[in-house]
Amino acid sequence: MPGFLRGEVPNPNYEREDVNQFSQISEFTNDVYVYGTLYADIFAKDIDFGDEVKFTDLTVERNFRVLGLSTFIGPVDMDYLTVYQQLNVGAIGTVFVAISSTSEADGLVGGRVGIGTTQPVNSFQIGVGDTSFNVTDLGSVGIGTTQPAGKFQVGSDCLIVTEDPCAVGIGTTQPVDKFQINDGDDSFVVTGIGTVGIGTTSVGGDWTNNNVPGVPGGYDGAVEGELKLDILGSIHVDRNIYDSQGSAGVNGYYMQRDQNGIRWNQVSPADLDGIRVQDEGTDLPIGGTSQLYSHLNFVQVNSNGTGTDNLVPVPNPQNPTTIANIQTKDFWGANGNNIYRMTKVGIQNNNPSTTLDITGTVHATGAVDFDSTLNVDGDTTLNATLDVDGATTLNSTLDVDGSTTLNNTLDVDGATTLNNTLDVDGDTTLNATLDVDGDTTLNATLDVDGDTTLNATLDVDGDTTLNATLDVDGKATFNDVTDASSTLDASVQIDGGVGIVKKLFVGGQTKIEDQTESTDKDTGALIVDGGVGIEKNLNVGNDAVISGRLDVDSTDNSTDPTTGAAVVDGGVGIGLNLNVGDNTVIGGRLDVNSVVQSTSPTTGAAVIDGGVGIVKNLNVGGNAKIIGDLELDKRIIDFFNEPGVGICKTDYRLSSFDVSGVGIGVSWRPSGVQTKRTIWVTKNGCDTNSGLLEGDAKYTIGSAAAIAQQGDTIRIRSGIYRENNPIGLRTDVAISGEDLRLVLLIPENKNKDFFHVRRGCLIEHLSFTGETLSDDHSNCGAVAFPPTQLAVNEGIDFQAVTGFTDFGPADEGGDEISGSRWRSPYIRNCTNFMTKSIGMKINGDYANADFTGENNLGQDLKSMVCDSFTQYNEAGIGVSLSNNAYAQLVSIFTICCDVGIAATSGGQCDLTNSNSSFGNIGLKADGFGDIEFDGTTLTDTPGGSDTIISTGTRDFNTNSLGVLDRRERTPFDGQGAYFHLNMSNYPDSPSSAQVSKPLELVRGIRVIDGGSLGQYSAAAPPIISLNQPPQGPESIIPEFSANVSAAGTITSVDIINSGRNFLPDQTFDGNPILVNITGGGGGTDATLEVDMDPILFTVSEASVTSEPVGISTIVFNEFIPYAINSGVKVEFVRLSRIITSSHSFEYIGAGTDINKANPFQAGKPIPENEVVAINGGQVPFTSTDQKGNFRIGDGLTIDQTTSTIRGRDFNRAIQAQLTPLILALN
16 A cells, blocks of 8 residues: 555553553454554555455545545545545445546446436436436536536426527527517517517517508507517506506596507596596496586585585686686694684684683583683582682682682682681681671681670680770680790780689699799788698798797608708708718718828728718729729710710720820720721611721711722621612722622612722622512613713713712723723622623713823723623623623623623623523624724725725714814724715616615514415425515625425525625615515415625724824725725724633523523523624624533534534535535546
8 A cells, every 4th residue: 555654653551451562573364353443653655455454443644545446434534535436425326426537348437426326427417317407518507307408407398598599498498589488379588679578479470560661550660669568468457557658547547649659548538528526436426327527516515504615616727717726715723633723613602702602511521721710600519629729709609518628818808608617727817797607616816806796605726816805794714724834825814913802723833923032021022911821841942031949840861862851952051060860961062171192992081981882973083093893884984975885886995095185095996907998888887987997887888989089998798788879989999898698789779770880990799689589670780880961861871879979981090090091890709680680781982991092092992891790680681782892701600681791882892711591692792883983995996805995094083172083093803894885886786876884684584474374385395585686786696495384384584695785775666675485375475574784894904094194904804795996985883792712501592580491491492592693793702502512603513412513614614625526526
């Protein structure tokens, strides 16, 4: 076997007992079977294996040449395969045969390829007989025939395309002209000059009489017009016939011929003495034979047969003898849905005297608003509440049967009769007689300036002022129970003296406020001529002079300063000795004037042998020494009179201090070491605390964020924190929880963001959750940029209500901490459990990290960074990126989300080592952002190129004054481009439109309704097409394949070829792009809709744009199929893009309810929902799914279950390998 070469042999590990080693030449005289891998380090020029050799598994790293017949039972993987005679796949070539040489002995003819046949009769043949596909040696193609008569033929007489002459035939193999269907009377012919014949193959025929003008039946094309359609037979027109002027005519018109051709005419050519009249399209008389009328009489009939005729026929001023105008007068005007009249209107009244004059009852079921005076001249009955907020004038009787509430002034000029309760809550002025026949209750002041006669009981609950004499002939009872507190505050107040002829009984205390001093028994505030009997105590507030002896007969013991036989509130001066027969209790101050120092318990100014009980404070001016234990039943008060306990004070400790200007002593202070960079938040903290010590912690994160400055860290101890959100953070502020599972944050405002972060912020070790699983947190972002004032004013987003509450956007900075560059907010080691929320809401419009002209700033970075953020927010979004936002995401786990990662309007992210489990959609990139840069092509670019040169390549920057200040910019990877095209420059385009948006291709066909049952057959599925081809240059028509269920309905449509270069908003004959279905039964067809995607050319690289003209050479990842002229505008947009590697998907598409989506509950994934890229969005990815299947984008899938490889790119690679073989065999 010449040329056989094996590579390095791996070590077979001869130390194992099940391995045999041959160290010398060995010869095997019988068959040798190798069931494993045969390793050999061989280089041999002449090796002869004899008649036959079998390899179960053979790997050859270099060339392998077999001169004889070779049979491969299993799969064969070869980069290049050269066959000199015949290659058979399947038994004797029943699957595939390639014959490369001629062998008369074997009856083989060289240069033949057969699939499904072992004896191909043409250069290429698939199948045999009527089902075969053939390519002949001359290049003709036959389907269903091995001997095509023309360049292309289907069946014996189905379809043929001939080359000389160039013609197409359907149902005939001998077309007489450019296009022919069938022969004879059933034929349809299109000639080379564009004429059409139906039912005849001789367009024009003998009836033209050899085109002799003037001869009956003669035809002169130059005079009569070129003949375009010749029909042998009748025609049926279901819709309109257009005349030579392009008119379709109207009902009742007739066709007439004049010198210019066929015209629609409104007058019958047979009878010109009248006209026909129609009512809603039906001739008069309705139900009878239509007739001609010579006169029309217009008669006005209104609703009651009365009034003025508003139909007036007058001659038309321009054509007074042929046209009459019927003038109408509109009595009502219209403005939108409103009707109006600018004159008086009468109802049941033909002579209205007011704007609306109604004779009869008016019934209103809703509210009636009177913005001006309501005059009622007759009786008015109100059976329900009448609320009057302003002044009301009643000039006649007002009968009120129910309660009436008057919230303002009621002026009554005449007599008023009240037959029911009148409650008056405010002042009431009566300028005339008030007759009250029943009880009257006055709950406020009643001022009476004149005589008042009361014939019944007068109950007065409030103040009553009588400015004239009050004579009471009977008993007067004052029921007021107000206690007297002074001469001006009592139940009865009398300004003058009171003379009482008889006894005076006082049930309560009697106080005499006269201040007259008593100097003897006849002077003083109270003088009693008789004796005074006092049942109980007598207390004298000043000196009491007793001229006689004072005997105290009481034997009461004294237990405190307020008890005993004699109690003296003031001091007692005793000129002589004081003898006390028992204990002495001193209730006041005890002064000991001795200055003897105490050096022990038995020395000092006061020595007490027993214990000392002190009820109140003990103040010691010098040192205090306690020999025994000190027991404290209550608090210790520090130097600042603080007890160290109370609200917001926990774990306070005594600390000595010596502060100049303050003093020396001890004070209570919180535990911990104070720092200027850490703010503490704990569950036993208080928002009035400083937060600078853990023992002086804040209670809410919002309060801590309000004082946190740039560079500060807010540390949160374990607990559940309900916060008034959104909470705003200043630049470079960190939020650090004690533990991911122990710090739980609950938003009080469920549909607003939780944190608004700025440049350099850090969020870590937290869990976001709701009060309950059923709480709806739609639009709530756990972490988001601060919204702009414009977004808040328009109701798009909400401003922070706690913490740092300034509006966005977050800027890129320029300070000592972060320098002059953007620093992404960083989120790590967090979990989000808030149902329907958004874990990271990254909106580029809320960040102002703009390009400033220096490459080291990071152009247009409006980004966040995340590491380890689990999103278990059912029916929510894990990460949302919009408006050119960017993120770097590592270890993002989304569970049961509606969308795991969503990039829209130019949002982009790099996603690494992450997972999407359950939920509806895994990764979704939708659309692109606004135009970032534009330019103009500098040179002509031929079709098929991937490179253009752009000049004037600039952005759309505005300066601080809001003025457009465009800067030269270099396009970059992540952008897509499209061109403003003039279709008139492309001969293959039927359109002349100016296109300023991307051309389009077909993304998919949606099944709206699969059709009625049994409408379609799976064996012969319907043909799906569009109602119009693409109109752009170098376009390709799309191809589709319908999938039909066993019930005969369309379930889905596969895209075989997406086509390309549809115009944006393309129409044909006024119709948009629609889906056609051919091949249904007699039932209801399916309803299908087409989805389109823009075609963008993505930037691969670009040279740095030069200044000041902005020239850049731009290379795209795709080839541009059509030519681009110089001077064509090119626009660059940011793609919505998710780039991910090592991403795992588990049961995506199974739903957002974990109880139903998991496989134990029969949850089923939808593979196409793992990655969704639409409207120009991109998702380059590598991934594995729940079965371990490995995918590289949409192009390659390695199926771990079946150990197979499939995919678009794999198929292309196989095709690339086989094509040279087929060409070589040909």
